[in-house]
Amino acid sequence: xxESEKDQSRRKFIRNLGALGLGSLAFSSIIGGSCSPKKSExxxxxxxxxxxxxxxxxxxxxxxxxxxxxxxxxxHNSESRKGLPGKxxxxxxxxxxxQNARKCMDKCQSVHQLxxxxxxxxxxxxxxxxxxxxxxxxxxxxxxxxxxxVKVCPVDATFKRSDGIVLIDNERCIGCxxxxxxxPYSARSFNWYEPIDAEKxxxxxxxxxxxxxxxxxxVTKCTFSADCLREGKLPYCVSACPNGVYxxxxxxxxxxxxxxxxxxxxxxxxxxxxxGYRLMDDLGTAPxxxxxxxxxxAAVPKEENSHV
Amino acid sequence: xxxxxxxxxxxxxxQLEQIVTDLTLPINKTYPSFKIWVGFLLLLIAVGxxxxxxxLIYGLSVTDMRDIASWGLYISDFVFLIAVSLVGSLITAxxxxxxxxxxxxxxxxxxxxxxAAVVGALTIIVVDMGRPDRLWxxxxxxxxxxxxxxxxxxxxxxxxxxxxxxxxxMIPDIALLxxxxxxxPKWQQKTYQILSMGWQGTDEQFKILERSINVxxxxxxxxxxxxxxxxxxxxxTTLRPGWDSTIFGPYFVSGAFMVGAAAVILxxxxxxxxxxxxxxxxxxxxxxxxxxLVLTSLVYLYFNINEYLVPAYKMKTLDGEHINGLFFGHFxxxxxxxxxxGMVIPIFLMIFKPFRKPKAVLVIxxxxxxxxxxxxxxxxxxxxxxPFLPVQNYPESYHHYTPTIPESLIxxxxxxxxxxxxxxxxxxxxxxxxxxxxxxxGISNGIIKNSCK
Numbered sequence: 001x002x003e004s005e006k007d008q009s010r011r012k013f014i015r016n017l018g019a020l021g022l023g024s025l026a027f028s029s030i031i032g033g034s035c036s037p038k039k040s041e042x043x044x045x046x047x048x049x050x051x052x053x054x055x056x057x058x059x060x061x062x063x064x065x066x067x068x069x070x071x072x073x074x075x076h077n078s079e080s081r082k083g084l085p086g087k088x089x090x091x092x093x094x095x096x097x098x099q100n101a102r103k104c105m106d107k108c109q110s111v112h113q114l115x116x117x118x119x120x121x122x123x124x125x126x127x128x129x130x131x132x133x134x135x136x137x138x139x140x141x142x143x144x145x146x147x148x149x150v151k152v153c154p155v156d157a158t159f160k161r162s163d164g165i166v167l168i169d170n171e172r173c174i175g176c177x178x179x180x181x182x183x184p185y186s187a188r189s190f191n192w193y194e195p196i197d198a199e200k201x202x203x204x205x206x207x208x209x210x211x212x213x214x215x216x217x218x219v220t221k222c223t224f225s226a227d228c229l230r231e232g233k234l235p236y237c238v239s240a241c242p243n244g245v246y247x248x249x250x251x252x253x254x255x256x257x258x259x260x261x262x263x264x265x266x267x268x269x270x271x272x273x274x275x276g277y278r279l280m281d282d283l284g285t286a287p288x289x290x291x292x293x294x295x296x297x298a299a300v301p302k303e304e305n306s307h308v
Numbered sequence: 309x310x311x312x313x314x315x316x317x318x319x320x321x322x323q324l325e326q327i328v329t330d331l332t333l334p335i336n337k338t339y340p341s342f343k344i345w346v347g348f349l350l351l352l353i354a355v356g357x358x359x360x361x362x363x364l365i366y367g368l369s370v371t372d373m374r375d376i377a378s379w380g381l382y383i384s385d386f387v388f389l390i391a392v393s394l395v396g397s398l399i400t401a402x403x404x405x406x407x408x409x410x411x412x413x414x415x416x417x418x419x420x421x422x423x424a425a426v427v428g429a430l431t432i433i434v435v436d437m438g439r440p441d442r443l444w445x446x447x448x449x450x451x452x453x454x455x456x457x458x459x460x461x462x463x464x465x466x467x468x469x470x471x472x473x474x475x476x477x478m479i480p481d482i483a484l485l486x487x488x489x490x491x492x493p494k495w496q497q498k499t500y501q502i503l504s505m506g507w508q509g510t511d512e513q514f515k516i517l518e519r520s521i522n523v524x525x526x527x528x529x530x531x532x533x534x535x536x537x538x539x540x541x542x543x544x545t546t547l548r549p550g551w552d553s554t555i556f557g558p559y560f561v562s563g564a565f566m567v568g569a570a571a572v573i574l575x576x577x578x579x580x581x582x583x584x585x586x587x588x589x590x591x592x593x594x595x596x597x598x599x600x601l602v603l604t605s606l607v608y609l610y611f612n613i614n615e616y617l618v619p620a621y622k623m624k625t626l627d628g629e630h631i632n633g634l635f636f637g638h639f640x641x642x643x644x645x646x647x648x649x650g651m652v653i654p655i656f657l658m659i660f661k662p663f664r665k666p667k668a669v670l671v672i673x674x675x676x677x678x679x680x681x682x683x684x685x686x687x688x689x690x691x692x693x694x695p696f697l698p699v700q701n702y703p704e705s706y707h708h709y710t711p712t713i714p715e716s717l718i719x720x721x722x723x724x725x726x727x728x729x730x731x732x733x734x735x736x737x738x739x740x741x742x743x744x745x746x747x748x749x750g751i752s753n754g755i756i757k758n759s760c761k
Contacts, residue, residue, distance in 0.1 A: 175438015
């Protein structure tokens with residue numbers, strides 16, 4: 001009984017916290033429906049050309065543009081099961097650049113309305129053996145081409161799209177957690193509790209590509225920010241990184257864009273020239289996430305080595 | 309000549325009367341302790357249900373399962389109950405097909421354990437679901453490539469065949485009860501009336517019955533092997549160290565036969581003591597069940613050696629960590645208790661005849677059952693707690709799994725439910741087959757037939 005009381009008070013604390021900080025951030029992004037956090041600054045001076053319903057071309061200051069309703073089409077979620085045509089998404093993580101800024105983690109948690117102990121994206125301190133230097137490794141869902149999680153799902157709640165993204169339909173999920181047991185990357189999280197700010201989001205329509213609002217008793221995980229990709233933007237974590245760790249792009253076009261510098265490079269060249277590899281590739285899961293080796297390991301402070 | 313025949317018939321009739329009186333004793337006589345026992349079970353179930361309501365309100369957060377150990381006590385309980393249920397097929401089908409005769413008084417005990425355990429397993433797996441309100445999704449959106457769907461198919465098939473195997477051989481007994489139990493409440497008489505399906509005991513009816521039972525006992529063997537093999541595949545189809553094993557199917561099946569035999573011994577003992585059935589469930593039966601337990605345990609021991617010592621020889625990184633954890637780490641005391649007190653010592657002791665006496669076998673069986681439950685916990689939990697990648701940025705509690713009070717009470721409730729099903733069965737139906745016992749004692753079919761009319 002004590003246990004549940006503790007849970008209760010923790011929940012209350014988190015709810016208050018959420019209402020102040022995380023919640024308002026996530027809420028504003030829901031209303032705005034955009035992937036860019038700074039959309040409320042007025043009159044930026046930059047104009048955008050738009051085509052109206054009457055076939056007139058107009059020019060509007062970009063600050064005044066906001067998406068009214070992302071779910072205009074009623075079969076939006078069934079569309080979301082198919083994937084974007086002509087795309088196969090790939091993420092490249094340059095471990096040499098990661099300095100554990102954790103901006104990606106914070107952004108991810110707030111956008112996906114996660115509790116502090118839930119991770120779609122987790123920056124790990126890795127160390128192969130006693131005498132090797134540790135390094136930081138951001139780890140999200142690997143969006144495998146042979147996904148163990150999708151195979152075991154009894155109700156097709158988690159599925160693989162044509163563009164390589166593995167998603168979860170939390171209106172379908174029965175909460176058996178077989179996918180969590182099957183995932184070798186520990187990429188999945190379960191809603192053990194009522195999600196934060198559940199009351200606030202209860203009337204918000206479910207967005208399968210963002211997997212929000214979260215639902216109690218269902219599984220959640222990284223979506224490769226499929227909602228951003230549909231709008232032609234980079235994933236939340238990729239653009240939140242201050243250190244240029246992430247490259248994201250379309251493998252069919254052989255191009256990946258760095259989320260910090262905006263520089264676009266050849267995916268093949270990037271991976272080949274830097275000795276890129278995939279995590280636990282020997283398991284045969286065929287991930288869509290590639291890692292460039294952690295050449296610069298001096299970035300890890302000494303005290304963080306201890307809990308490896 | 310005719311006189312002698314008459315006398316023999318008279319004797320047989322008296323003998324049958326004695327058997328019927330003995331074997332309907334649990335139905336006719338309600339001991340005060342029975343009511344206390346049922347009340348106790350109902351209380352445990354009520355507590356379990358109350359805890360489950362709490363779980364429905366607050367979510368699975370009332371358990372100690374979290375993102376790392378996302379399966380725990382419920383899944384262990386599920387695997388345990390499925391394992392126990394396998395004994396129905398062992399006693400009623402496999403031994404019968406091998407022409408073993410001594411199991412006659414034990415068949416119904418085994419079969420009722422099987423049915424009750426499957427019902428318990430199906431209940432606890434729903435308890436484990438995050439969204440039990442979406443159970444119907446499995447039937448609407450079910451995908452055949454998921455081992456969960458295989459499990460649902462085979463477990464339910466097994467339940468149906470087990471129910472039939474419990475029911476069909478009981479039809480002549482029910483017909484007998486229909487005639488005799490006139491002092492019982494109306495619903496009970498009506499139940500006998502319906503379930504006896506117009507049984508008259510004609511030769512043709514016996515022939516049909518025998519043929520149907522023969523079909524069922526052949527059918528149930530592959531289904532029984534399938535339910536536990538598929539249950540093992542819930543683990544073996546993943547890549548995790550400790551589960552990624554090719555011998556999980558037979559390993560689980562052999563373990564199931566072991567715990568099932570122990571469960572039958574436990575119920576045999578209770579029935580024998582409570583209703584003075586020493587005449588029907590004799591020391592010989594305990595001796596033979598103990599030998600069966602030794603045999604099944606030896607097979608299980610063989611698989612344990614394969615499962616643990618082969619990876620321990622190689623010490624491949626993650627398998628090695630898993631083995632180290634079991635042998636010397638956090639779970640080592642539980643592991644060695646299970647292996648030694650729940651398997652090696654029982655095998656060793658029961659080789660000697662004095663330890664195959666009823667009381668000794670009972671104590672040994674209780675150790676085997678406790679060991680088997682803990683074993684299921686050891687199969688599920690350590691592997692969950694040690695995924696491929698390091699567990700970081702989680703609260704400290706995520707590194708451990710200790711079942712909370714609510715989840716433990718729910719599991720206790722599931723055991724109480726299994727016990728209640730068996731208890732209530734005992735109250736309505738004869739736990740030892742009447743006509744098969746009579747038949748075995750040489751009483752002719754004609755006399756048995758007459759007693760049903």
